[in-house]
Amino acid sequence: EHMFFEGDRIVAFREMILADDEQSRRKALDKILPLQRGDFEGIFRALNGRPGTIRTLDPPLHEFLPHDETGQKQVAEQIGVPVEKVRNKVESLGESNPMLGHRGCRLGITYPEITEVQVRAIMEAAVNVKKEGIEVRPEIMIPLVGNVKELALQKELAIRVAREVLDANDMTKDDIPYLIGTMIEIPRAAVTADRIAEEAEFFSFGTNDLTQMGCGFSRDDAGKFLGEYVKLGIYENDPFQVLDRDGIGKLVDMACRLGRQTRPDLHLGICGEHGGEPDSVKFCHRVGLDYVSCSPYRVPVARLAAAQAAIETPRNKKH
Numbered sequence: 525e526h527m528f529f530e531g532d533r534i535v536a537f538r539e540m541i542l543a544d545d546e547q548s549r550r551k552a553l554d555k556i557l558p559l560q561r562g563d564f565e566g567i568f569r570a571l572n573g574r575p576g577t578i579r580t581l582d583p584p585l586h587e588f589l590p591h592d593e594t595g596q597k598q599v600a601e602q603i604g605v606p607v608e609k610v611r612n613k614v615e616s617l618g619e620s621n622p623m624l625g626h627r628g629c630r631l632g633i634t635y636p637e638i639t640e641v642q643v644r645a646i647m648e649a650a651v652n653v654k655k656e657g658i659e660v661r662p663e664i665m666i667p668l669v670g671n672v673k674e675l676a677l678q679k680e681l682a683i684r685v686a687r688e689v690l691d692a693n694d695m696t697k698d699d700i701p702y703l704i705g706t707m708i709e710i711p712r713a714a715v716t717a718d719r720i721a722e723e724a725e726f727f728s729f730g731t732n733d734l735t736q737m738g739c740g741f742s743r744d745d746a747g748k749f750l751g752e753y754v755k756l757g758i759y760e761n762d763p764f765q766v767l768d769r770d771g772i773g774k775l776v777d778m779a780c781r782l783g784r785q786t787r788p789d790l791h792l793g794i795c796g797e798h799g800g801e802p803d804s805v806k807f808c809h810r811v812g813l814d815y816v817s818c819s820p821y822r823v824p825v826a827r828l829a830a831a832q833a834a835i836e837t838p839r840n841k842k843h
Contacts (some may be wrong), residue, residue: 525549526626526691527559527560527563527817528556528581528588529588531560532555532560533555533556533560533601534588534804536552536553536555536556536559536601537552537554537556537588538554538588538589538599538602538603539603540552540556540638541556541585541588541589541613541617541624542603542605542610542613546637549635549637549638550637550641553637553638553641554641554786556641556645556701557641557644557645557648560641560645561645561648561649561652562647562649563649564578564644564645564646564649564650565649565652565653565701566648567649568649568650568653568658568662569653569656571660571661571821572659572712573658573659573661574661575662575664575665575703576660576661576663577660577665577705577726577728577817578611578642578646578663578664578665579665579666579667579707580629580632580638580639580642580664580665580666580667580678581628581631581632581638581639581642581667582627582667582668583627583630584617584619584622584625584626584627584631585617585626585631585834586614586617586618586619586622587622589613589614589617590614590776591614591663593611596610596611596614597610599785608629611612611655615688622637622745623736624737625735627667627668628666628667628668629666629667629668629669629674629675629678630668631680632666632675632681632764633677633678635797637680639666639681639682640681640685641758643664643681643682643685644685644688644689645700646660646662647665647685647686647689647700647702648689650662650700650702651689651690651693651695651700654695654699655693656701661700661701661702661703662699662702662703662839663702663703663704663726664682664702664703664704665705665706665726666678666679666682666704666705666707667706667707667709667730668710668733669706669707669708669710669712669713669724670712670713671716671722671818672716672719672720672722672723672840675706675720675724676723679704679723682704683704686700686702698720703725704723704724704725705724705725705726705727705728705791705801706720706723706724706726706727706728707727707728707729707730707795708720708727708728708730708734708776708779709730709731709732709733709734709737710733710734710737711734711737711738711775713779714734714775714776714778714779715775715778715779715782716782717779717780717782717783717786718782718783718785718786719782719786720784721782721783721784721786721790722786722787724783724790725787725790725791726790726791726792726793727779727780727783727790727791727792727793728793728794728795728817729776729779729792729793729794729795729796729813729814730771730790730795730796731767731776731794731795731796731798731799731804732764732796732797732798733735734750734772734775735763735764735767735768735772735777735798736764737769738772738775739763739768739771739772741763743764743788746764750763750764764795764797764801765798765801766798766801766804767798767801767803767804767807767808769807773807773811776794776808776811776813777811779817780792780812780828782810785826791814791815792812792813792814792815793813793814793815793816793817794808794813794815794816794817795816795817795818795823796817796818796820797818797819798822799816799817799818799822799826800816800818800819800822800823800825800826801822801825801829802825802826802828802829802832805826805829805830805833806829806836806837808831808833809830809833809834809837810833810837816830826833
């Protein structure tokens with residue numbers, strides 16, 4: 525989503541949000557397509573044959589519109605609509621609990637054209653870079669899945685678009701071996717991971733949201749009491765900093781086992797700040813995860829922790 529906030533693309537994306545019908549939304553998204561395609565081409569060239577995981581749009585749409593009057597006037601002028609329309613749209617997109625609201629795959633299901641343009645940009649970029657003689661291995665990740673039917677709908681759409689792009693360029697999946705997977709960040713996804721693995725070719729555990737939903741803590745508000753909780757020994761550590769093994773860790777472990785019961789070759793990873801925390805990385809190794817993803821500045825620590833985990837707990841001696 526950070527790609528959408530730059531230059532011309534944020535204007536086009538806001539135009540899409542303010543559109544009154546699907547045709548108008550698609551017209552706005554068409555302006556974003558070449559910009560995203562160029563971004564992905566750069567990513568695939570830099571990866572040089574390594575797999576690259578790209579998450580489809582996750583935040584709620586209200587985050588892309590300004591909430592102050594000055595900003596709303598500016599958007600109205602840029603797009604050429606009355607400021608009242610911008611103001612009304614901001615109000616209509618407002619939610620009591622946006623992190624549990626209209627975001628992630630829910631956006632892709634209600635506005636499939638959003639997922640469609642992202643997948644098209646990914647696949648067209650992959651084809652272009654492949655034609656340069658560079659191997660490309662895109663991994664398309666659908667966020668906030670809690671029900672296998674959500675993933676099935678988004679996967680069906682992604683496969684259709686990918687096939688259209690490949691067919692138009694006389695290529696097949698053998699040329700661009702893409703995967704479609706999901707984030708496991710809703711507790712229901714963890715406890716139904718066997719079903720979700722029927723559709724997902726990989727799991728990435730979004731432990732920031734999984735902790736928030738599993739513990740019932742608002743990440744933005746928990747700082748008011750978590751320090752006292754740690755001091756009193758209720759939690760050994762801040763669960764947003766160090767993975768809560770006794771609670772959220774059990775969800776991760778269960779999802780790993782259930783997922784691989786269905787799909788033994790299921791690729792498993794973790795993304796979020798826990799992916800750069802040494803104790804959390806070691807736990808992830810023990811339960812069978814294949815990789816961790818974290819902020820760039822945490823990568824050296826994550827690599828060291830992963831190496832230590834591999835030495836301390838060989839994979840044939842899990843737990």
